[in-house]
Each structure stands twice: as C-alpha cells, then as structure tokens.
Amino acid sequence: MSSDSSDDDMPLARTSVHASAPKISRSDDREMDKSDSKARPVPPGVSIRNGPVVDRMDVDSTPNGISKRKSRSSIGQAVTYKEESQSDDGAPLAKRQKSKHKKVVPDSDDEPMTRKNGTRLPPSIKETGIAESSDDDQPLGTKIAQRKANIEKAAAKEAKTLRADAKTKATLKKAIKDESDDEPLAKPKKRQSNGASAARKANGVKQEPDSDSDDRPIAKRGKKAAPAAKKAKAAPAAKAAKFAKEKSESKNNSDGDEEGDEYRWWDAPKKEDDSVKWTTLEHNGVLFPPAYEALPKGVSLYYDGQPVQLHVDAEEVATFFGSMLHSTLNVENPVFQKNFFNDFKDILKKTGGAKDTNGKPVEIKEFKKLDFTKIFEHYKALGDARKARPAAEKKAEKAERDKMEGPYMFCKWDGRKEKVGNFRVEPPGLFRGRGEHPKTGTVKKRVMPEQVTINIGKGAKVPDPPAGHKWKAIQHDNKATWLAMWQENVNGNYKYVMLGANSTVKGQADFKKFEKARELKKHIDRIRTDYSRELKSEVMADRQRATAMYLIDKFALRAGNEKDTENEAETVGCCSLKFEHVTLREPSTVIFDFLGKDSIRFYNEFTVERQVFKNLKMFKKAPKEDGDDIFDRLTTSQLNKHLSSYMPGLTAKVFRTYNASWTMSQLLQKLKVDDRAMPEKIKLYNDCNREVAILCNHKRTVGASHETQMEKLGDRIKGLKYQKWRSKMMMLDLDSKLKKKKGAEFFELDPDLDQAWIEQHQAFLVDELKTKIEKKFERDNEKLVAEGQKRLAGTELKERLKPVTELAAKFKKENKAKKVEAEGKGPTVEKLAAAVEKLDDRIKTLELQSADREGNKEVALGTSKLNYIDPRLTVVFSNKFQVPLEKFFSKTLRDKFNWAIQSVGDDDTWEF
Incomplete structure (x- = not known):
C-alpha cells in the first residue's frame, strides 16, 4: 500500500504547542537507540488494569502523578506480540540466550482447553479451579501471546486463501464469458460447474455446486451437507431428540408480540437504495413523566437549622438532591455538590428565592448549611411503603401501568408491528455521568413537548401532544430510523426514540457490523504487513499512523474522537493520547493511563515490539510536554480514510469486532465434542469467551461484592x-x-x-x-x-x-x-x-x-459476547455441543440476535 502522506511540509493533524518533525532522519532513529544500547529483551512485565507499577525504572515519571495500588496476583503477565522466531539481535533460535522465569501460578481460565494427559476438561473443581502449582514454567502472558501469534498466522493464511479463491473465480467467470458466444448453451454450464469445483477445492474445502465463499451474506448461502463421518460421531438419537425438543420450546417461548408471520429480513432480497429505511411509519409519540407532586406540610428543606419555603419549581430541584442522600458516591462528590448548588441558586433567583415560615426572604449562600434530611426521610418512607404493599395491589398497579404504556410500546414500520425501545421521556433529575464527568450534579431539566420533534410517515396520523402543548416540529424523513428527538440541556446532546433491540433495523445494523468484520478477513494480512513496514517510515505522519494501527489492532485501544473538552469529559482514545497519558519503561513496556470511554479510567501495561517503543519515545521527544498530542500528525478521520483504501467502509473500530470474532472462531474450532456434563460444556464456552476478553483487553475492576x-x-x-x-x-x-x-x-x-x-x-x-x-x-x-x-x-x-x-x-x-x-x-x-x-x-x-x-x-465477558463476538458463533456452539441457547443468551439477547439464531438454524458447521 502506497503512503498517503509523503510531503515534507505535511500539515499537522491538529493544533499542537510542540509539533513533531515532518520527517525522520537516520540520525534521529539512531538517537532513540543510544539510551538503551545495553538493554536486553526481558520477560513480559505484569499487565495490570487500574493497578500498580512496582520496581519501576521509567523513562518518564509516574503517569499523572497517581500512586498505584498493590498488584493483584490474579491478573496475568503482560502480552507481548513477538513471535518465538523474532529477536532484537537476529540470532538463531537455538543460539539465543534462554530466559529464566520463575514458576508462576496460572489462572484457571488460562489453562489449555484440553489437558496433555487426555483427561476431560473440566471434570472437577480440582482441575478447573486456580491451580496451586504448574509444571509449565512459561509465563501466562507469554502463552497468551503465543496463542495470539498463532491465531494471527491463521488469519494471514485464511486471507491469502480467500483472495486466491476470489481471483480464481474471477478468472473462471471471465473465461466462461469469453467462450459462451462460441459454444452451445449446455457447454458453458458444464464448464462453469467444473471450474467452480476447481475453485472450491482451492482451499481444500468441498462445498455445494452453486455456493460461493463463506464470505457471502448468510441469507444467500445454502446449508452445507453434513459429512457422513460427522453424522457417525453425532450424539445418540435420544439425546439429540431431547435437545431438538428443548430448542423448539425455547424458540416458541422467545417469540415476541409480533403479529402474523415473522419477517425474515435476512432472507429478503437486498434493497437497491439502502438509504431508505421505511416507506410507511405510524406510532403514538412519546410518554412524558408524571408532573411533580409537592411535598406535604411538615416536610421541607432546612437552611442553617431553619425550614424554608420554596417555589414549587425550586422545591422539585431540592428533592432531586434530597431523595438520593443514600448515594454517597454522588452527593459527597465536591464536583457534584458544586454543580448542583450553582443550578439550585439559579432556579432560586428565577422563582423568587427562599422564605422562612414568616414569609421573610432567606438568602442561601452556603451549600454546607443546607439540610435535606427531612426530604430524604419522606421519600424513603414512600419507597418502603411501596415495597410493603400486598402482592395484589402491586399486580393491579402493574396492570394499570402496562395499559397506559401499551399504545407507545409498538409502532407500525412498513406495515409490520415493531417494538419501540425507549418511548419514555427521561424524567428531570440530577445528571450523574460516568467516571469523573465534569458536569456531574448538573440539573437535568424537564423535557417539554415544545422541545420534541416527531418523525412519522406522511399519510399517518400525527400523535396528539399533551393537552395545552404542541410539538416542536413534524417531519417525514424516511432515511432516519428515529421516531422522536429532542435536545437535553446538560451536554447539549440529542436524544432519540429508536426501535427496540430485537427490531429489524437494529438486527440489520448488527448483521452489517459482523459481515463487515468477516470481510476484513480478506485484507488483514496486507494491513498488518503494511503497518509493520511503515513503523520505520521516514515520514512522521506515516510512522504515527502505523504505530496507532499497531496499538488499535494488538491491544484493542479505541481510536478516539476529538471533542469539545469544555463541555464534555476529557476522554481520549489512541489518536488523541496526550504526552502525560503514556509512560515508557525500558526496554519495551508502555504504560497507558487515561480516561477512556464513559470517563472510566484506563490503566494498563503492555509489552510492545521494540520498534513501537522507539516510535513512542520519538513522539514524546522534547520539547513536547504535558498537554501535547503524541500523535500530532494523525486524526481518527485520517486513519479511517487510510483504512478505507483497503476495504470500503473499513474503520478502526471494525478491528475490535474482527479480532474478537476471529479469535473466538479459532478457539471453538479446536474444541472436540464429547460426552461432557452440561455445566462442563457451559464452562468450556466461558473459558473461550474469557480468553477472547483478555486478548481484546475487556477487563473490569473487581466488584466490591x-x-x-x-x-x-x-x-x-x-x-x-x-x-x-x-x-x-x-x-x-x-x-x-x-x-x-x-x-x-x-x-x-x-x-x-x-x-x-x-x-x-x-x-x-x-x-x-x-x-x-x-x-x-x-x-x-x-x-x-x-x-x-x-x-x-x-x-x-x-x-x-x-x-x-x-x-x-x-x-x-x-x-x-x-x-x-x-x-x-x-x-x-x-x-x-x-x-x-x-x-x-x-x-x-x-x-x-x-x-x-x-x-x-476481572474480565468482562458480557462486553465481548454482546458487542464483539459474532452471535452466530454462539449458536454454532449451542448446536455442536447440544447446549440450550438460553444458557448463553438471556431472553432479551435471544430477541436481539434472532436473526443469527434463525439464519444458522441447526447448522453446526458455520464459520466466521
């Protein structure tokens, strides 16, 4: 792949106080090697999420000045992606100095899927629990890295095979077309059959005569015939019949409230104009929260020990804070208190301020003098009373609520009944945010109908707004998938009412996402080869892009988008990393410490290739300092534009989906069907899922409970x-x-x-x-x-x-x-x-x-299973091992992934 940027005066990707040089000379490269000329490769260091760094010899100081907690022994070694055949000095494998590792205690989830002595996995807790000792002196991180390297080799081999098949088919198609004018009609058909057979045998897999490669949409492929040998190894008839019965019952139980026959969109012909989402659309608008009920007499806010009277609007804001005193994480947060108090004082000014019991004005100046105890006790009593109600009363209330919400729960989309996801307008309250959001505690104002825009079909009846109100606007945009929209006041974001997770639109979006990841299979080897070569490019922009692609591909870092830091939390991704977010430790350890998605702190240590370490050191070279961009000649849009040159629609986020699904696919293919107990089969699947989560960096902090x-x-x-x-x-x-x-x-x-x-x-x-x-x-x-x-x-x-x-x-x-x-x-x-x-x-x-x-x-299995692992792989595992799908997917997920369940059917040979 040719470079996209080669001019010496390549403009900076964003404004930076201290910029990187546009080109890199050989002397610059040599300078990066001087400080570590005596450095030797070391075993992988400890990879820790939200944890400590011990015995550090940093190139830089401790990131962000944050002291670290003691390490958690349950987390494995850092992952290095060097293969065994690679070495900094190029010495042959046999002559390289052997690394001496202390024996480590491996986690249960990192043990091989089948044991060397042939025993079943996992027959008991003694063999599946955390091992007390191990005969394998190889560190856990190294084992994971080697498995990752082997999976990447398989990916490269698969990509070459797929491209070869595509080339062969294109050649055959052209040859058939050229000869069709001179030969009888029957002959080309025969030639096509023979040629297609040759193409199918190119990768050693025999397929049906009219099928193309596995990369076509699932709807266009026929079912593969099960080989006779596989049938011979099938489970006993009684067991298979029992599983089929359970699967049928599960399917019947998972049927939603759809009317008539199910719309199998995955089998429907593809639309010529994919931008048009619907032809007709009918719905009943949105459901607004109930009006505020004033506090009873004797319950009020206290200021400086005295009760105060407030306008009903100001009183409502006071109840927002008073009703959540139990949430100490929020109400004791200084930022939360400050933002709330500023908004509370503003509403007091607009509504005439506070007054004492005699009607005299009370000036509220200090937050610490406010006492919300009486308000909290009132709402707690109401909550306790609701919980203590008889079951019959609760049931009657639920029936009444369901009756009221019924008209809003479904819409008519092209004549089909589709479930609406979030038809309720969010009630007013205090914005909490995630992580260290700068606007936590800000008052979320009540959304009025005058703020809401309705999107509906031209011939449909426009829903009536609440009495005395009107909609902001009515539009008929059939290229939009939202039903209603408004702008919230805290961050200025637009909120949309969308269809439910099990709707056609959502299913098609998921399908396209996973099909795009499957398409990446054909190109992954070329992409990795190109960015590996460009890690040593003389053009700074190319080297920065290659380094970012390495980090995104190997460590599942998010690409990151530029944002308005004054109004949003200062969250970053790979392309927007700042100087202070990356700490380097010789010879090849990179420490990341920054606020990631949803303002959640990302802290991790990775062992990287030596060239990547040198590049990061160069990108942090003086006079750069805190606040400067590391990738100052790269933006997410530039990176995605470069990726689209390999494959239409390819973006950085596709790598997360591809790596998770491809890894899971490779792990599942290695599993052998045997007579395991149901809990063992479930744990076997979870072991594979866990390995995917670790390799894709889907970690979480250990829960307090x-x-x-x-x-x-x-x-x-x-x-x-x-x-x-x-x-x-x-x-x-x-x-x-x-x-x-x-x-x-x-x-x-x-x-x-x-x-x-x-x-x-x-x-x-x-x-x-x-x-x-x-x-x-x-x-x-x-x-x-x-x-x-x-x-x-x-x-x-x-x-x-x-x-x-x-x-x-x-x-x-x-x-x-x-x-x-x-x-x-x-x-x-x-x-x-x-x-x-x-x-x-x-x-x-x-x-x-x-x-x-x-x-x-410490591993988030749900993140991988819900968003990144192709659900068809789980369906295949369910079929292959005869495990009911509800063991892996909840009712909600079975509805969401109905397209995957139905399209795979009973097939246990489908591959990602």
Missing part, C-alpha cells in the same frame, strides 16, 4: 458436602456393615468442614426453617384478610414452629453422639446412595460455577 458472593457460594458448597455426609451416616445407621464394605474413608467428614463450621451451619438451618414458617404464616394471614376472613391466632404460629425446636434438638443430639439417625419416609440404603450421587452432581456444578466466577472477576 465479589468476595462476599464467593463466600456465600463457598458456604453453599460446604452445606451440600455436610448434607452428603449426613446421608452417608444415615446409610451407616441402616446398615453398619457398610463401613467394612465401602471402607471407613467413604464415611469420613470432608476436610473442608470442621465442627465449628458445622454448628454454625446447623444454627443457620434452624433460623432458615423458622423464617420460612413465619413468612408462610404471614402470607396465609394476608390471604385471609383479602378474602374478608379472620386472621390466624398466635397459637397457630407456635404449633407451626414446633419442627424448628425439634430440628435444633436433633442437631444437638447428633453432635453429641456423632451419629445420624435415618430420616424420611421409608429410608433405604439404595435411596440414600442415590441421594449422595445427586448431591455429588450438585457439588460439582457449584464448584464449576465458583471456578468460573473467580476466573471472571
């Missing part, structure tokens, strides 16, 4: 182990000879349990039974009162609580005698043995869940 949740799960597992032990002891009570037959070890208490924990658990079981009985008693009373009958007497409750006393006495007796008497109706050794087996299965399932949750605590 994670440890508590893991403790509760651990207690559940222990509880089942205790229950299993009691069942075994009951077997022994029925037949004492079993101890000799099965061995004393079979009846021993699990090592995870001790007497102190058992007594604590027994107390919990007693309390649990008591609570259950008391709640049932209260529900029975509520039912009697609703039917107009008399409540049950207190003596009835005492009678019902007798089993609680009996259970406590039984546990006390068991602890003393170290013996458990058989219980239940007609207990037998066989029944108890079957119960033990069921408990073993439940324990195993929970242990798999525990290992899965622990592995996911």
Whole structure:
C-alpha cells in the first residue's frame, strides 16, 4: 500500500504547542537507540488494569502523578506480540540466550482447553479451579501471546486463501464469458460447474455446486451437507431428540408480540437504495413523566437549622438532591455538590428565592448549611411503603401501568408491528455521568413537548401532544430510523426514540457490523504487513499512523474522537493520547493511563515490539510536554480514510469486532465434542469467551461484592458436602456393615468442614426453617384478610414452629453422639446412595460455577459476547455441543440476535 502522506511540509493533524518533525532522519532513529544500547529483551512485565507499577525504572515519571495500588496476583503477565522466531539481535533460535522465569501460578481460565494427559476438561473443581502449582514454567502472558501469534498466522493464511479463491473465480467467470458466444448453451454450464469445483477445492474445502465463499451474506448461502463421518460421531438419537425438543420450546417461548408471520429480513432480497429505511411509519409519540407532586406540610428543606419555603419549581430541584442522600458516591462528590448548588441558586433567583415560615426572604449562600434530611426521610418512607404493599395491589398497579404504556410500546414500520425501545421521556433529575464527568450534579431539566420533534410517515396520523402543548416540529424523513428527538440541556446532546433491540433495523445494523468484520478477513494480512513496514517510515505522519494501527489492532485501544473538552469529559482514545497519558519503561513496556470511554479510567501495561517503543519515545521527544498530542500528525478521520483504501467502509473500530470474532472462531474450532456434563460444556464456552476478553483487553475492576458472593457460594458448597455426609451416616445407621464394605474413608467428614463450621451451619438451618414458617404464616394471614376472613391466632404460629425446636434438638443430639439417625419416609440404603450421587452432581456444578466466577472477576465477558463476538458463533456452539441457547443468551439477547439464531438454524458447521 502506497503512503498517503509523503510531503515534507505535511500539515499537522491538529493544533499542537510542540509539533513533531515532518520527517525522520537516520540520525534521529539512531538517537532513540543510544539510551538503551545495553538493554536486553526481558520477560513480559505484569499487565495490570487500574493497578500498580512496582520496581519501576521509567523513562518518564509516574503517569499523572497517581500512586498505584498493590498488584493483584490474579491478573496475568503482560502480552507481548513477538513471535518465538523474532529477536532484537537476529540470532538463531537455538543460539539465543534462554530466559529464566520463575514458576508462576496460572489462572484457571488460562489453562489449555484440553489437558496433555487426555483427561476431560473440566471434570472437577480440582482441575478447573486456580491451580496451586504448574509444571509449565512459561509465563501466562507469554502463552497468551503465543496463542495470539498463532491465531494471527491463521488469519494471514485464511486471507491469502480467500483472495486466491476470489481471483480464481474471477478468472473462471471471465473465461466462461469469453467462450459462451462460441459454444452451445449446455457447454458453458458444464464448464462453469467444473471450474467452480476447481475453485472450491482451492482451499481444500468441498462445498455445494452453486455456493460461493463463506464470505457471502448468510441469507444467500445454502446449508452445507453434513459429512457422513460427522453424522457417525453425532450424539445418540435420544439425546439429540431431547435437545431438538428443548430448542423448539425455547424458540416458541422467545417469540415476541409480533403479529402474523415473522419477517425474515435476512432472507429478503437486498434493497437497491439502502438509504431508505421505511416507506410507511405510524406510532403514538412519546410518554412524558408524571408532573411533580409537592411535598406535604411538615416536610421541607432546612437552611442553617431553619425550614424554608420554596417555589414549587425550586422545591422539585431540592428533592432531586434530597431523595438520593443514600448515594454517597454522588452527593459527597465536591464536583457534584458544586454543580448542583450553582443550578439550585439559579432556579432560586428565577422563582423568587427562599422564605422562612414568616414569609421573610432567606438568602442561601452556603451549600454546607443546607439540610435535606427531612426530604430524604419522606421519600424513603414512600419507597418502603411501596415495597410493603400486598402482592395484589402491586399486580393491579402493574396492570394499570402496562395499559397506559401499551399504545407507545409498538409502532407500525412498513406495515409490520415493531417494538419501540425507549418511548419514555427521561424524567428531570440530577445528571450523574460516568467516571469523573465534569458536569456531574448538573440539573437535568424537564423535557417539554415544545422541545420534541416527531418523525412519522406522511399519510399517518400525527400523535396528539399533551393537552395545552404542541410539538416542536413534524417531519417525514424516511432515511432516519428515529421516531422522536429532542435536545437535553446538560451536554447539549440529542436524544432519540429508536426501535427496540430485537427490531429489524437494529438486527440489520448488527448483521452489517459482523459481515463487515468477516470481510476484513480478506485484507488483514496486507494491513498488518503494511503497518509493520511503515513503523520505520521516514515520514512522521506515516510512522504515527502505523504505530496507532499497531496499538488499535494488538491491544484493542479505541481510536478516539476529538471533542469539545469544555463541555464534555476529557476522554481520549489512541489518536488523541496526550504526552502525560503514556509512560515508557525500558526496554519495551508502555504504560497507558487515561480516561477512556464513559470517563472510566484506563490503566494498563503492555509489552510492545521494540520498534513501537522507539516510535513512542520519538513522539514524546522534547520539547513536547504535558498537554501535547503524541500523535500530532494523525486524526481518527485520517486513519479511517487510510483504512478505507483497503476495504470500503473499513474503520478502526471494525478491528475490535474482527479480532474478537476471529479469535473466538479459532478457539471453538479446536474444541472436540464429547460426552461432557452440561455445566462442563457451559464452562468450556466461558473459558473461550474469557480468553477472547483478555486478548481484546475487556477487563473490569473487581466488584466490591465479589468476595462476599464467593463466600456465600463457598458456604453453599460446604452445606451440600455436610448434607452428603449426613446421608452417608444415615446409610451407616441402616446398615453398619457398610463401613467394612465401602471402607471407613467413604464415611469420613470432608476436610473442608470442621465442627465449628458445622454448628454454625446447623444454627443457620434452624433460623432458615423458622423464617420460612413465619413468612408462610404471614402470607396465609394476608390471604385471609383479602378474602374478608379472620386472621390466624398466635397459637397457630407456635404449633407451626414446633419442627424448628425439634430440628435444633436433633442437631444437638447428633453432635453429641456423632451419629445420624435415618430420616424420611421409608429410608433405604439404595435411596440414600442415590441421594449422595445427586448431591455429588450438585457439588460439582457449584464448584464449576465458583471456578468460573473467580476466573471472571476481572474480565468482562458480557462486553465481548454482546458487542464483539459474532452471535452466530454462539449458536454454532449451542448446536455442536447440544447446549440450550438460553444458557448463553438471556431472553432479551435471544430477541436481539434472532436473526443469527434463525439464519444458522441447526447448522453446526458455520464459520466466521
């Protein structure tokens, strides 16, 4: 690919105080090598998100001056994308100095998908949990990097094959066309068949005679016939029939409120004019929030210890803050307080200010003198009362709400009934924002009908605005997919009412996104080759672009867009990185620290290729300082324009979708179908998803409640182990000879349990039974009162609580005698043995869940699965391993990805 910018006087991409030179001389390149002439390649450093940097020898100072927390041992090593065959000194592999790594403890999610000794993965918690030791001295990050390198090699091979196939088909097509004039009609047809067969065999895959490559839209491809060998390896007929029945039931249950036959747009012919989104459109507008209800007498805002009276508009703003005192993260934030107080004072000026109980003006000057306690207590009481209402009252209210919202929930789009996504206008309140947003706490004003523009079909009835109001405008734009629009006051952004996630429009957008990522398969090798070469370009603009493309492709950095930092949070992406956002540590570690999407802090360390490290050092070269752009000769639009020269419509964000889907596809293809239990299959999928998330940098901060949740799960597992032990002891009570037959070890208490924990658990079981009985008693009373009958007497409750006393006495007796008497109706050794087996299965399932949750605590699986992994891959896994799709997709996601479910059908051979 030829360079897009080669002039010496190439203009800067954006205004920068200190600019990079337009060209790079050889002396400049050599200068970057002087400071590290003695540096040697080192093992990958620790890759940490929102964490620390320890034992640092920085080229630059600590980024942003932020002190770091201690490292979390559960996060793996930093990822380096150098292959084993690469080296800075070019020495042969056999003669290179071996790196000495300390043995590391790998995470469960980073273990191979199948074990070397051939055991099933994962048969138990001991084999799927976090390993205590490992015979593999290779660091985790290196293993991930090598897998990534192998996946990239496969991608390059696939791209060359696809281009070769396309070239062969083009040649054959031309030859057939040239010969068709001189040959009988039947002959070209025969030649086409033979030629197509040759083209199909080019990549070693036999396909149907009329099919093209796998890169055509799914709607235009026929189903592949399953090979006989694959059929022979299929699951038993009964098992397959059961899965087919479950899948059919799941499909029936997932049917929405659509009327008539389902519109299979993925099978419909492609429109000539794709810009026209609809021909007819009917809807009922938007639903506005209810009007504000004034505070009752005795409830008011206090200032300097005294109650104050406010105009109803100012009082409403005061309730915004007062009703959320429980959200300390917001109300104790100085920026939140400052923005709210400024807006509150403005509304006070407009509405006549505050007055005391005697009607005298009260000047509100200091925020700290405001007391919102009474307001908070009032709204908390209302909330508690709503929660305490009888179930029948809640049900009636929901029915009334559904009746009111019904007309707004659906629209008629080209005659089809489509669900509307967000038909409610957001109520007024305080803007919170995400992360460190500079406008957090600002008052979001009530949206009025006069601000709303309606988009509707020309022949359709325009919805009526609320009484006494009118719409801002009515338009009939059939190239727009929104139904209504208005501008909010905080950031000046436009808000749109769109169709629901399971609508045709949304589905088509998702389909196009993933098809574009599939199209990138044909070009990825050329793109990577070109930017790897341009990492050493003499033109600064080209070198900056190549370096940015490397970071976006390898580390899933977002491209970043220029924005108005006065009105928006100063979030950045790759192309808009500032000097202070990047710290370099010799010989090849890059530390990123900046506010990313949604103002969430992005902190991570990556080991990069040496040339990329040198380039970043050059882009930060003096006199650049804090505030200066690193990529000062590159913008996102310039980068995307360059990418579009490889493939129409290609932008930087397509790489995230491609890398996630291609990686998942490669991992799933390596999985072998065997007779696994359902929890094992689910964990197998999650292991692949987790690896994609790690490679695509979809990490998250460990939730505050994670440890508590893991403790509760651990207690559940222990509880089942205790229950299993009691069942075994009951077997022994029925037949004492079993101890000799099965061995004393079979009846021993699990090592995870001790007497102190058992007594604590027994107390919990007693309390649990008591609570259950008391709640049932209260529900029975509520039912009697609703039917107009008399409540049950207190003596009835005492009678019902007798089993609680009996259970406590039984546990006390068991602890003393170290013996458990058989219980239940007609207990037998066989029944108890079957119960033990069921408990073993439940324990195993929970242990798999525990290992899965622990592995996911710092990885965001949902981000990959929802936005970046082609949903058709999940459908294929579901078909291949006969796992119900609801194990991976919720009802909402099944509706959203209905196009993927229906287009793949029962096929388990579809590939990304």
